[in-house]
Amino acid sequence: MKRWRLWLQDVVLPPAVLLLVLLLVWHAAVEVGRIKPILLPGPLAVAEAVVRNFGKLARAAAFSGSAAGLGFLISLLAGTLIAFAFSQSKWLRCSGYPYALFVQTVPIVAIAPLIVHWCGRGWHSVVLTASILGLFPIISNGTSGLLSVDPDLLDLFRLNNASRWQVLWKLRFPSAVPALCAGAKTSCGLTVVGSIVGEYFVGYGSRSYGLGYLILFTTDQLRMAELFAAVLASTLLAVLMFSAVSLATTAILQRWYDAPIEHRR
Amino acid sequence: MEYGPGVPVLREVSFTVAAGEFVSLLGPSGCGKSTLLRLLAGLLPTSAGSVRLAGQPAEFARRNGTRVAFVFQDPTLLPWRTVAENVRLPFELQRSQAPDIRDRVHAAIELVGLAPGDRRKRPRQLSGGMRMRTSLARALVTEPNLLLLDEPFAALDDVLRQLLNEELVRLWQQSGWTGVFVTHNVAEAVFLSQRVLVMTARPGTILAEIDVPFPYPRTAALRGTAEFARLTATLSQRLREAVL
Numbered sequence: 001m002k003r004w005r006l007w008l009q010d011v012v013l014p015p016a017v018l019l020l021v022l023l024l025v026w027h028a029a030v031e032v033g034r035i036k037p038i039l040l041p042g043p044l045a046v047a048e049a050v051v052r053n054f055g056k057l058a059r060a061a062a063f064s065g066s067a068a069g070l071g072f073l074i075s076l077l078a079g080t081l082i083a084f085a086f087s088q089s090k091w092l093r094c095s096g097y098p099y100a101l102f103v104q105t106v107p108i109v110a111i112a113p114l115i116v117h118w119c120g121r122g123w124h125s126v127v128l129t130a131s132i133l134g135l136f137p138i139i140s141n142g143t144s145g146l147l148s149v150d151p152d153l154l155d156l157f158r159l160n161n162a163s164r165w166q167v168l169w170k171l172r173f174p175s176a177v178p179a180l181c182a183g184a185k186t187s188c189g190l191t192v193v194g195s196i197v198g199e200y201f202v203g204y205g206s207r208s209y210g211l212g213y214l215i216l217f218t219t220d221q222l223r224m225a226e227l228f229a230a231v232l233a234s235t236l237l238a239v240l241m242f243s244a245v246s247l248a249t250t251a252i253l254q255r256w257y258d259a260p261i262e263h264r265r
Numbered sequence: 266m267e268y269g270p271g272v273p274v275l276r277e278v279s280f281t282v283a284a285g286e287f288v289s290l291l292g293p294s295g296c297g298k299s300t301l302l303r304l305l306a307g308l309l310p311t312s313a314g315s316v317r318l319a320g321q322p323a324e325f326a327r328r329n330g331t332r333v334a335f336v337f338q339d340p341t342l343l344p345w346r347t348v349a350e351n352v353r354l355p356f357e358l359q360r361s362q363a364p365d366i367r368d369r370v371h372a373a374i375e376l377v378g379l380a381p382g383d384r385r386k387r388p389r390q391l392s393g394g395m396r397m398r399t400s401l402a403r404a405l406v407t408e409p410n411l412l413l414l415d416e417p418f419a420a421l422d423d424v425l426r427q428l429l430n431e432e433l434v435r436l437w438q439q440s441g442w443t444g445v446f447v448t449h450n451v452a453e454a455v456f457l458s459q460r461v462l463v464m465t466a467r468p469g470t471i472l473a474e475i476d477v478p479f480p481y482p483r484t485a486a487l488r489g490t491a492e493f494a495r496l497t498a499t500l501s502q503r504l505r506e507a508v509l
Contacts, residue, residue, distance in 0.1 A: 152337045155308050159335055160358035161328060170357070174345050256345040 041225040049225035050232065057214070057233045064210035065237050067123060068195040071130025072188050072241070078131070079138025079187070080180065086139070087146035087172060088164070097143075104136035108194060112201045121202050126210065129198030134191035137183040145179025146172045177256060181249035188245040192238040211237065274300045276468040284410075287437055287444040289454035291500065292464030293508045298447040301469065302413050305445060306333050318411065334409035336417040340396035342388040342403075348374060349384040352402045359407075373406035374399075376439075378432060394425045405436065414446045418453070427485065430456050434483050451500045455493065456483060461500060465507040473503050
């Protein structure tokens, strides 16, 4: 009972109060300052747009969310495999790492059109864009996790004539799980960004579209209240993704270590 | 054995340990004791000279039936595995097909003084002493010919260290392994071993070789005797010479 009250008091109440204040300021500014709705719609207008377009927003969020989700799984899998390869050969690591950095540093807006050009318009190109953006944190965290293994444990494995595969599977990979989990948390937020940017260039066709496309055409048509509603939906989607991955990593670390606290980031 | 250009870690170290013997390497920090132990295990190559186990080069012997186990300074357990899973690890790595692995794991856990209820616990649920016991069980489970111990009790408090020393003596007497124990604690070396090799600081060499005449089984009462105090004092003096 006391914990619930503390939780309300410290975690829920302060941001809720701040939100309320900001909404009031926003509302007052729009009403009193007579800001044109074409520049900044009031909170009530945005709320009304959310309610009116709820079905449309939910469908768009489902499209973007599924692309981001699949993109995340692909970057998790591909990133882990690349990290495996990097951990097995110094030569591979030294030659490959600069190009892994490439996927981190290249502006996604610059290569998204290229992806569409090569892979065509459609959901799969959005998935690809999302997975490229989510790849690097997994590679870098995974590689350092796989390499930073207690040298005494490596000696123990050698002493028992362990194979390279056993060292990787029974020692390096489990040791790297906390680092991979930290990477996954960074990565999942990025894949939402990736899917929305991807949709700027792709679109799914006339009947189905994601939040990115919604943001693009409401901006073009100056439907500001709807634009704000779409931005809100994108934020909620990212929060949802992050919470889901956070919960999953906490559960995994708890199961493996019985003490997840020091691995929380 | 050299560590970096021109700085030998060990020089002209030569000794023999008989099968079934318990020998301690006593020396100040940084004298190359741990390096020596890793050379014995065949985990490091020698830059000159050779290490032979049962007449064969160390690594070759290890790959051909001589069972070598190592107890590290830290318990060095896999945190994601339970006690029983940690103790079973050597069998897994050696792809052992022995039908009685489960029983041997349970027996080893019991042997080091852990309760059956501890088998399913994970390292973080255990105290420092219990983790070290788990580490001992993992070393003993394969019934090694040679057990190498690298200051295993250095991080534990005095009472616990003494208790575990007494248990180690008991374990050594029960089974037939050869023990090489590295420590910088004089009383520990005297209490455990039949023979103590005193080492100097870098480059490590063997300064003195001292027999410990006390009969086994050795119990806590030994520490209170005048002979024990005298031998400990002698060895402390030699150790001081090694540092100076």
